[in-house]
Amino acid sequence: MTFELETAANPEKLRRVVIEPVSRVEGHGKVTLLLDDDNRVHQARFHIVEFRGFEKFIQGRPYTEVPVLVQRLCGICPVSHHLGATKAMDMIIGAKLTPSAEKLRRLMHFGQILQSHALHFYYLASPDLLFGFDSDVAKRNIVGVAAAFPDIARQGVALRKYGQEIIRLTAGKRVHGTGAIPGGVNKNLSREERVFLRKDIDQIVSWSQAAVELIKRIYTGNPDFHNGFGYFKSSFMSLVRDDGALDLYHGGLRARDEHGQDIFDHVDYGHYWDYVHEEVRPWSYMKFPFIRSRGREEGWYRVGPLARVVNCDFIPTPLAEAERKVFREFGGGSATQATLAYHWARMIEMLHAAEGIQELLLDNDLSGDDLVNTGTPALRGVGVIEAPRGTLIHHYRVNEDGLIVRANLIVSTTHNNQAMNEAVRQVALQYLDGQEVTEGLLNHIEVAIRAFDPCLSCATHAVGKMPLEVELVDAGGNVVSRLNKAPDGRCGV
Amino acid sequence: MSKTISIDGQSVPFEEGQTIMDAALAAGVYIPHLCHNPEFTPHGSCKLCTVKVNGRNVASCTMPAVEGQEVLNDTEELNADRLALTQMLFVEGNHLCPACEKSGNCQLQAVAYYLGMMSPHYNHFYPQREVDASHPDVILDRNRCIYCELCVRASRDADGKCVFGMSGRGIGSSLVVNSASGRLGDTNLAVTDKAVQVCPTGAILIKGKGFTVPIGRRIFDHYTIKQIQTGGGPHE
Ligand code: SF4
Numbered sequence A: 001m002t003f004e005l006e007t008a009a010n011p012e013k014l015r016r017v018v019i020e021p022v023s024r025v026e027g028h029g030k031v032t033l034l035l036d037d038d039n040r041v042h043q044a045r046f047h048i049v050e051f052r053g054f055e056k057f058i059q060g061r062p063y064t065e066v067p068v069l070v071q072r073l074c075g076i077c078p079v080s081h082h083l084g085a086t087k088a089m090d091m092i093i094g095a096k097l098t099p100s101a102e103k104l105r106r107l108m109h110f111g112q113i114l115q116s117h118a119l120h121f122y123y124l125a126s127p128d129l130l131f132g133f134d135s136d137v138a139k140r141n142i143v144g145v146a147a148a149f150p151d152i153a154r155q156g157v158a159l160r161k162y163g164q165e166i167i168r169l170t171a172g173k174r175v176h177g178t179g180a181i182p183g184g185v186n187k188n189l190s191r192e193e194r195v196f197l198r199k200d201i202d203q204i205v206s207w208s209q210a211a212v213e214l215i216k217r218i219y220t221g222n223p224d225f226h227n228g229f230g231y232f233k234s235s236f237m238s239l240v241r242d243d244g245a246l247d248l249y250h251g252g253l254r255a256r257d258e259h260g261q262d263i264f265d266h267v268d269y270g271h272y273w274d275y276v277h278e279e280v281r282p283w284s285y286m287k288f289p290f291i292r293s294r295g296r297e298e299g300w301y302r303v304g305p306l307a308r309v310v311n312c313d314f315i316p317t318p319l320a321e322a323e324r325k326v327f328r329e330f331g332g333g334s335a336t337q338a339t340l341a342y343h344w345a346r347m348i349e350m351l352h353a354a355e356g357i358q359e360l361l362l363d364n365d366l367s368g369d370d371l372v373n374t375g376t377p378a379l380r381g382v383g384v385i386e387a388p389r390g391t392l393i394h395h396y397r398v399n400e401d402g403l404i405v406r407a408n409l410i411v412s413t414t415h416n417n418q419a420m421n422e423a424v425r426q427v428a429l430q431y432l433d434g435q436e437v438t439e440g441l442l443n444h445i446e447v448a449i450r451a452f453d454p455c456l457s458c459a460t461h462a463v464g465k466m467p468l469e470v471e472l473v474d475a476g477g478n479v480v481s482r483l484n485k486a487p488d489g490r491c492g493v
Numbered sequence B: 001m002s003k004t005i006s007i008d009g010q011s012v013p014f015e016e017g018q019t020i021m022d023a024a025l026a027a028g029v030y031i032p033h034l035c036h037n038p039e040f041t042p043h044g045s046c047k048l049c050t051v052k053v054n055g056r057n058v059a060s061c062t063m064p065a066v067e068g069q070e071v072l073n074d075t076e077e078l079n080a081d082r083l084a085l086t087q088m089l090f091v092e093g094n095h096l097c098p099a100c101e102k103s104g105n106c107q108l109q110a111v112a113y114y115l116g117m118m119s120p121h122y123n124h125f126y127p128q129r130e131v132d133a134s135h136p137d138v139i140l141d142r143n144r145c146i147y148c149e150l151c152v153r154a155s156r157d158a159d160g161k162c163v164f165g166m167s168g169r170g171i172g173s174s175l176v177v178n179s180a181s182g183r184l185g186d187t188n189l190a191v192t193d194k195a196v197q198v199c200p201t202g203a204i205l206i207k208g209k210g211f212t213v214p215i216g217r218r219i220f221d222h223y224t225i226k227q228i229q230t231g232g233g234p235h236e
């Protein structure tokens, strides 16, 4: 553990390096490093710069509006917020979903996983993985990938587009649709629409297989490096189905420690606060959640693809399940706690999503007409879903009139806050300690963050993108040098 | 022989007692409007329907048609003024179309599209306005009220109730409801009242409906407001 790097003993004597915000991470991420004159790392922190109180903003709004409104939190996974909030509203109106409604929502969610994982891997991570973390920065982007590996880039684009088509047809629009409503969905999928989607799904499944092969080849081609990069161990938390299967849409909460032992299992998320608490630290806007029974120091955990693939007992689609086994067995299980293994697990999940879509498209319930249910209303609703980057908690209280009085959101990035800090510190120690700081070395830190999350905006409930600025500041706070990075990764001084 | 006026050079017949707006709508000529609804007495407050008659600006929804009038309607200048008025309506209230369930069925939004509005242009006022959800079936979100008084007229003239009224003047105006507590839930409004159906924006909504109509099946997904209001589809 590197808790000692969270706060340096004598910060006033140290040089400060600020990476702000992290490029190819959507939102306002900032990393600060405090270095002494010999470039030894004394403090490394990863924090979020901007804060916009979304929970405040929706106070006083009708609950029916929230599932559409919350999508504005995130440009990459609006559907996850849409579905997470709608699940909470199902509870508020007391509705149990009809089979058609649940399957249509699951389809929408698979579409979201597919498009987001494809974006994350191909657009944001593959440049590092294919070219090297300190390769020529001018080429280390999706345009560079398209030039050097046109087939890979083309498949990435097509996978993302297919996911967006699923979203468009289930939610009405590719971004910020309205498909899920409290108690169900507002549209089904016509037979023609299913035929249209079925046309390409076999291709999508096989390209998803190719994606798993690609990351497997990269990862296992240099196993010690990929296993060891920013390595640390932690607990994992995720939803699992009643039978222990991977389930991205619904289930009970399972947390397992770094040895694979249960901390809790099949927990009804309607009482998540009995199991997970959030700590506020003065230097970060983002909260630090922890598992109550393990306490503040020991209770942090990771969520997201790696957590899910390691936590589940099996994946309920055959191709992805076979890949899960390969992954678990690789190097005697050596990848199951590795930072970069997030990408491997992510591609296994993308394959699962593609298979899940393939299976659902054959289901006539998708074209059913029984789409909405009602029930006995309640004043509190909790919706939890496995968003592309991890467990997403939406929690609302409404008054008797149906207006929101309180909201609490715990997004994937927040769950992973401590873990991302940990990864940053490990990489700082492994690669930067005692070295002259270069763009390539700083990119190693970003690579670690991007393994978890290309998207930080939703964690502070802010929306935005900015170019990267790196500042080297001496002990007196004077800027020694400055490096600018455009969102495409290009640098200029 | 019926009497006629000319609108943008087109000869439009009218009957005695009709306004320019009445004559135009009957002839399928679209004059942008928001506070006007042919079912109710004209109000003349939004000024969107302003046309030029013999060189003077007049509200066509209140101006009687008179034999021989030369009316200019669909001109660049008038449409620019209408656009500016619409933009002002947007910034005066809190109109968050992306999160509003009326989106796609909203006349304010549809008029904005018709006039080619790309941005609000003016600085937002971000006024503090109240949401009243005390009624079991109806929600009143004053953030979206454009003070067209259609609900006032409908409640009074069609429902015989006077549930809604305006208070204050100019920028200090607000929509009030007729109960001692000032809450909608304590009025005698019924969900079936005409007043509930008539709001051109999302200020008066039926509770629990939310986004039940999918994108692609909303009125203005398929028609322009011009088509709807000149008889090309259902009148919302
Ligand atoms: S509530 Fe609707 S109908 Fe009533 S004045 Fe406001 S905008 Fe017009």
Ligand code: FES
Binding pocket: B032, B033, B034, B035, B036, B043, B044, B045, B046, B047, B048, B049, B050, B059, B060, B061, B062
């Ligand atoms: S429509 Fe004539 S003034 Fe509003």
